[in-house]
Amino acid sequence: xxxxxxxxxDLILQEGANSTLRCNFSDSVNNLQWFHQNPWGQLINLFxxxxxTKQNGRLSATTVATERYSLLYISSSQTTDSGVYFxxxxxxxxxxxxxxxxxxxxRLQVTL
Amino acid sequence: xAGVTQSPTHLIKTRGQQVxxxxxxxxxxxxxxxxxxxxxxxxxxxxxxxxxxxxxxxxFPDRFSGHQFPNYSSELNVNALLLGDSALxxxxxxxxxxxxxxxxxxxxxxxxxxT
Numbered sequence: 011x012x013x014x015x016x017x018x019x020d021l022i023l024q025e026g027a028n029s030t031l032r033c034n035f036s037d038s039v040n041n042l043q044w045f046h047q048n049p050w051g052q053l054i055n056l057f058x059x060x061x062x063t064k065q066n067g068r069l070s071a072t073t074v075a076t077e078r079y080s081l082l083y084i085s086s087s088q089t090t091d092s093g094v095y096f097x098x099x100x101x102x103x104x105x106x107x108x109x110x111x112x113x114x115x116x117r118l119q120v121t122l
Numbered sequence: 123x124a125g126v127t128q129s130p131t132h133l134i135k136t137r138g139q140q141v142x143x144x145x146x147x148x149x150x151x152x153x154x155x156x157x158x159x160x161x162x163x164x165x166x167x168x169x170x171x172x173x174x175x176x177x178x179x180x181x182f183p184d185r186f187s188g189h190q191f192p193n194y195s196s197e198l199n200v201n202a203l204l205l206g207d208s209a210l211x212x213x214x215x216x217x218x219x220x221x222x223x224x225x226x227x228x229x230x231x232x233x234x235x236x237t
Contacts, residue, residue, distance in 0.1 A: 041225065045228070051159075051212075051230065051233070053228035055225070096165075098165075100224060108153070108155075108170070108226070109170060109180065110157075110167065110214075111167070112164030112166075115164055
């Protein structure tokens with residue numbers, strides 16, 4: 011099956027710093043989503059981005075489908091950005107179902 | 123617009139027992155997927171339901187079964203619970219058509235502890 015790798019696994023930032031999270035995937039994809047998992051376990055949708063670039067406030071994402079990677083940018087980080095960031099993909103040849111394969115996540119801690 | 127809801131929030135069961143978890147999809151969504159998330163790992167796909175049928179199944183034993191109702195809500199059943207079934211169980215809903223088909227939205231999860 012498709013493999014999803016995220017880097018770095020852990021990241022500690024001071025409030026106000028910028029960061030880039032990376033997601034590499036091993037096959038063509040129909041769908042790529044970025045999620046933020048808060049300390050209570052809720053997965054919050056950040057971006058649906060199988061290709062191209064999107065921005066939402068301090069967050070932006072870019073997926074280069076031909077090179078099989080996606081980047082999540084966080085600018086001017088805040089303590090509320092802390093948590094685990096997951097990249098999840100749906101492989102192109104996944105049959106009739108749209109199952110997501112998740113990476114292992116990047117654990118971000120933003121300190122004062 | 124109601125998001126994905128799950129019940130119960132937490133559950134403690136004993137080895138060998140059976141458990142049923144429930145999920146109501148986001149308004150307008152017709153597809154429900156279930157995922158298991160062990161501590162420190164990413165969610166793993168269990169199965170997906172569409173039009174009341176299981177469309178695809180991940181690498182989980184037959185002890186895991188499910189159902190989708192005509193109103194699109196879904197249940198996940200786990201029989202003969204093992205200690206290793208302790209995890210956060212996440213339900214996701216999606217719409218099989220539209221601008222962003224298959225974009226998945228997740229519920230808050232049910233945390234299952236097996237003792």
